[in-house]
Structures are given as C-alpha cells and as structure tokens.
Amino acid sequence: MDPDTQSGSPIDGSESHKSSVVLQFTTDPLETAHQRLLLYLKALNIPVYQRYDLAEAALNRAAALHVADSDIVSTAMRCLREVLSADPRFNRTQDLEDFFFGQEGKFIVMPPLNRSSMIPVPLERTGPLKFFFFLLVRMILAPLRPPFRLATLCLLLAALIALFIWQTMR
C-alpha cells in the first residue's frame, strides 16, 4: 500500500466528504480496488451498464469506512457485497448460491432419496475336491429315477463306509 494513503485519521463517512475522500486515493490501491470490483461484477454476470455504478457505490462506501492501516481492496469487496445485498435487483442476498440459483427452482442435483437395501450375497466357495466329488455324485444320480436314486445313494454310502472300515482294519 502506498505510504501516503496510510496516514490520517478515520475518515468521516458523510456524503459531503465522499468525493474529496475518493480523491485522496489516487495511486494503486484505489485503482486496484476499482478493477477488482469491476472484475467481480463481471464474474457475477452483471450487465456492463450496471457494473460501474455498483463499483462506484461500493468504492464510495469503502472510502467512507476506510481507516488507517486497513486494506481498501478488502473493505471495497465487503462493501460491494453489502451494496449487492441491499439492491432488490439482485435478490437482496449476500449468499452467492441464492444469487445464482435463487430463482432456479428446477436446479436439482439428485432426486429425493428412496432408500432400500442391497445386501451382499454369500458366495459360498468350496474346495475343488469337494466340488468335484459332489459333481460326480450328481452326475451318477442324475439319470436315475427317485427310488433308484435313493437306493444308489445308499449303496454308494455303504460302499464308502465299507472302504473306510476295510482301510482302518488293515
């Protein structure tokens, strides 16, 4: 900040002093603040013909509030937000969301929730030996009709038990 602008006491905010106060900031900070305000208004998509009036209003308000050692850019930006929020053309809001989307009732990011569950199914993996054993049993039993199927199953079981006993006895 220019040292010249930092000197002096808090400035009287009355309307009569406004123009003279503005004239005190003839160097960079004031210009920076002005440019920043115009850029911000452009970013808000405010029509060009309104930008200069709004920027001037904010700048004047900032000049009125400006105190020594404070930052004119920061004060001007705060003032601009106040000016915009007071202006009925801009929804009288300080909130950017309302500024941009306040009128857009159709702005829907996601539909309303309609929750339900989706529980992971157990995969029930088996080992290859067990798998092939049961596959073999199924293949043997598949062509048989129900009474024969049961009988064959019993015979198979009996044979297995006999084999087990024979192995153990040996």
Add this chain to the structure above:
Amino acid sequence: MPHTTTREHMHEVWGRVARWRRLILLVLLFVPTFFASGYMASVLPNKGTVWYETALVIVFTILFAWISMGFWTALVGFLTLCSRYNRFYIPGSPPHTQESIAALPKTAILVPVCNEDSVRVFAGIAAIYRSLEKTGRLDPFDFFVLSDTGDPDIMVEEELMWDRTCRMLGAHGRLFYRRRKLNVKRKSGNIADFCRRWGKNYTYMIVLDADSIMCGATIVRMVEIMEQHPEVGILQTAPRGIGKESLLARLQQFANNVYGPIFNVGLHFWQLGDAHFWGHNAILRVEPFMRYCALDKLPGKPPLGGEIMSHDFVEAALMRRAGWAVWLAFDLGGSYEEMPPTLLDELKRDRRWCQGNMQHLRLLFTKGLCPVHRALFLNGAFAYVSALLWLLFLTLCTAAAFYHAFHKPVYFPPDKTLFPIWPVWQPQWSVILLAFTAIILFMPKGLAVLFILFQRGAARLHGGALKLFVSAVLEIIFSTLLAPVRMLFHSKFVFVTLLGGQVGWAGQQRGERETSWRDAVRFHWGGTLLALLWGSSMFLINRTFFWWLTPILTGLALSIPLCVITSKVSWGRALRRMGLLLIPEEVEPPQELLWLQQYLAALQRPSPLLALPTLHGFPRAVVEPFVNALHTRIIRSNRTVAEMIKKRREALVARALSQGPNALTVKEKKELLSDPTCMKHLHQRVWELSDHEHAAQWNLPV
C-alpha cells in the same frame, strides 16, 4: 420371485439346445487337440519321451485347445451369419406396438466415472440424451453421473460440465450428478450405492462407461426387449470400437469392427442365455440385480482377495445363479466404446483386468453357479495365463535347442536294446504343424473378411474390397508383431499377481496422448534386451531354431519403435487418408458421433458464465463466484463440524491465502471442497487479497 414359471420354461427351451451345442464344442475342442498334441509329440526328436519334451507337449496341448476355441467360435459365427438363421436371437422378436412402446418403464442410465476427462464424459451424455430425445421416448429415462473422482481439480470440472450440459440440453431434473465421498468397492460399489438410494424408482438400469456412446433407438429397443422377455436379467450389447485416431486405436477399431461380429455370433451360439456381462453398454433388471448381485469381499488380502475387481463377470454369474438369463444382443447396433490410444495405455488396462480375472479363479468352485460361467471365469483368467504358458513353451523350446546343441545323443543307452535310439527331428513335419496352427489362428480373420465381401455394400464401408484386404493384412502384421510384446507383459502381470503385487484402479487415459521415446524405452528396454540376447545366442548355437524364433524376436526387438509408432495420431490419420483400416463409422458416421463432436467443441469453449477462463479446477471453485456457488449448492452439507476439524480447516484456509492453492495437498484441497462454509469463506477472502504476490497465486489481476 416374479415370472418364475415363465422363466423356468424359457430356460428349459434354450437350455436343452445349449447343452447339446456345448457338448459339440467340447468334442470339437478335444478331438483335434488330441491329434495335434500327438502329432506334436511325433515331431519332437525323442517323441516326447524325455521330461522337457513331455512338458512341451503338455503346454502345447493346452495352448492348442485355447486357440482352437477361438477358431470354432469364429467358424460357427461365420456359418450362423451366412445361414441367417438364429433360433434364439433375442432381439429378433418383433417389437411391441406403438401403444405399448409409449408406456416404457422407468429406466436409469448410469455413467460411473472416476477421474475421467469431464468434457468427453458430458459430451457423450449430451449426444446420447439428444439421440434419445429424437426418438420421442425420453420421458422414462433419467441420467445419473456417478462420480468416484478423487482428484479435486477434476471434481470441480465435473460439476461445471454437469451444469453446462444441463443448461445446454435443458436437462435439469433429468440429468443428475452424484459424487461419493468414499470410493468403496470401486465401480461395483458405486452402482450398488445408486441402487440403495434410488434403485427402487427404476425397473431397469443401463450401465455405460465414461467413453460409451449409445443411440437412443438402441436404448429404447433394449428396454422393449427386456419388457418382452421377463426372464432376462441382463442384456448385453456388443459395443463397437470408434472415435480414436492413433494407429493402435485404429488397428483395434478395425479388428473389432471386422472380426468382432463373427466372434460375437459364435459366442452367442454356445452361450445362449448364459452370456457375459462386460460391465457397460448393457441393460440390467434392477430388482433382481439388487437382490442377488451385491458383491461380497473375497477372503484374504489383495491381489487375489479383498474387493472383487472385475465385478461384471461375477454379477452375470450371480444373476444366472438366481435363475435370470443373461443374453448377448450381438446384432443390436448403435452401441460404441473407445479403444485405448496407445500400447502403454492398453497394457495398463490389461494389468488391472489381469488381476481381476485372476481373482475369478477363486470363485471357480462357488456353489450354485452354472457351468458356463465357471468356464467364463476360467476363460478370462486364461486370457492372461496363456501368455505365461506361451512364454514357458518358448523357454522349453529354447532349452531343448540348447540341450541338443551341447549334448551328443546317446544311441546305445546302458540298458540292452536291439536297436540304437535315434533321435530324429522332422523339420518338414514341424512346418505342417506350424501351418496348421497358423490356419487355426488366422482363418477366423479370413472368414470375417470373407463375410464382409459376401454382403452387398459392406466392403464399401471399409474402403472397398482391395483396401479391406490390405487393411486386414496390415492388421495381421501389426498384431503378429505386437503379440510377443503383449505376451511378455501379460506373463509379468500374471507372475506379479501371483506373487502378491497389486494395482490401483485410477481413471484411464482416453485422450489422444502419444507415447514419447523416453516412455517407450522405459517400458520396453527389457523386452528389447531379451530379444537381442535370445536372438544372438540362438543364432550362434542353433541357427535353424533362430529362424523359427524370428517372428517372436522381431516383435520384441522392435517393441520400442512399435510402441511409439502405434501411438502416433499422424500415422493413423495418414492410413485413413489412404482409405486403410476404415470402419463404417468413419465412412458414414452415425448422427450420434457427429453430435458428440459438436458437443465436445461446445464444452471445450470457455463458459460465458466465467470471468477468469484461465483458471482450472480447485482455484476455479475458490475464485469464480459462479463455480463457488455451484459447488456449495451441489455438496449442500448441513453437518456440524467438530471444533478440532473446524480449527484445522481454518488453518488450511489461512495457508491457502498466504501461500496459494499450490501449497495445499490433494487431501487438503478435498477437505476444503467438502466444507461449503470454508469454500465460501475462502472465496470472499481471496477476492479481498490486495497484495500483488498473494493475488497472483490465485490468478487474480492486480
């Protein structure tokens, strides 16, 4: 369970035929393989009696069975297409009347994305939306972009593109955007998250990839087919490769367009209602999907345990296990996807697929799965394991060549024999075997070209008969040269996966970015060195075998220039100008692809809503009032934050103001983006910066 009786009846009808067809396939696979392996043994000097020759014959048998499966599939596909008779072709049934079409059920079109190029994603969605709108059947469809993006810059761009697309199409309330905070279970978790939140609202969902394009008419037809066939759980289309211009992408697009159809018809012939689900460009019945296809974790740690990476095959198997059919609508046009632009991108994708497919081996013996899906698991894993087996085959051949070079044959072993043991190698027999294998490998490609020539006007869409033939030869040359490179990498992937190495699941590189020589050398120097050492040693030791190896060694030795050349867009374009490697979509582009180009151009232009178009990503969300408001409106978090977190975020804001956005890590940026209050505060404070240095960090002019 609805329609149980109808479903069981339908499954019985095609199930009986499917069993016979698969039995025939097994006979066709095993009988020629048996004879070929016997012939292979007879070609070898010791007739397969020594251990390395036995190993060679075993590996050859497996590989021969593997390649002959492709051959028979293509042959059956070719015959089916020529006969124009397909009893079980599911889209073949006549469409409903106009009245019933008007009453299509609610369908969600899901586009799961993860760190993708947001312009391309939303341009694709816009093209599909417009195509659907043109059919006059847009009403039952809602679009959901389900983002798992973790990059804060891409997050902001996605939000902006979503808003621009909605404004451009007037699609607010029909095109939705959701970003998950936690990337649980990757894509399958993302879709499951959608199902849990909104699945009840929809009868069907169509899952797309970030690079998918589908015609509106195709989407409507898919819903109609699902309505006509209540027994179908998943209907998969066969997407065609389009839209890329690098040489490799154009080679693959050509192969996909020319050879793809006969393979798809062949697959359909064997699989019928037990088909694949490829994870995108497919329609799914939501209710059974939610009930039966939620995926559990596999026991153990990654790479073979943990979250299931290639979820699509497993979901198809679970859907089928629950009694719902999975069909491949091979001839339903208007379904497109993009190919990886470079060899390195393709290999990176294969690395992930390899790990996913290897995981499937652990599901091979899961209770209740139908045999075809077990076979598909095995087939998927074998797509990569076969590379390792091929490498093993070549290693064994080399070992045998070394052995015979340095070891004199023993004609009279210690055991008493009447006749001397006379190792005889019959090179002419080997040539016959090689020719036979080459027929198995390349005949499907010939049949595919032949089928196009048979169809009136089809060759014109590939540049004419002569250019189609030249293109096919070119494709064969490049695929032969690239095969050993892929073999080496796939072998490495399988090996690394088995040893416990794992990969991340970041977004894919889909843009046309060429490979630099530096990158090519970094990735392929090992293969080149191997080829040079292998070739020179064989040239010195066994010159006959060296000539046999040259097709493999050439590809490996040239892998660096091949990698660079195939990534060149200029080469792809030059061939296109010459009328080579043309696909129908390049000769007569469908309207959807033209719209895609238009929307790409429109979305790449700076938005008129932005005052500082040079900004990008996170700084844009902080500085641009519109983007800041859009972001805070989208995240809409009313959560109260603990005091400690609040203080930490305040410190982050202070650091961002004093040191600029680059001082923040990705995690810190994400934390700030998740907090609307912080973002609003940061936005105000940044615009209040008057110091030149600090303001310049945020690209604010001073």
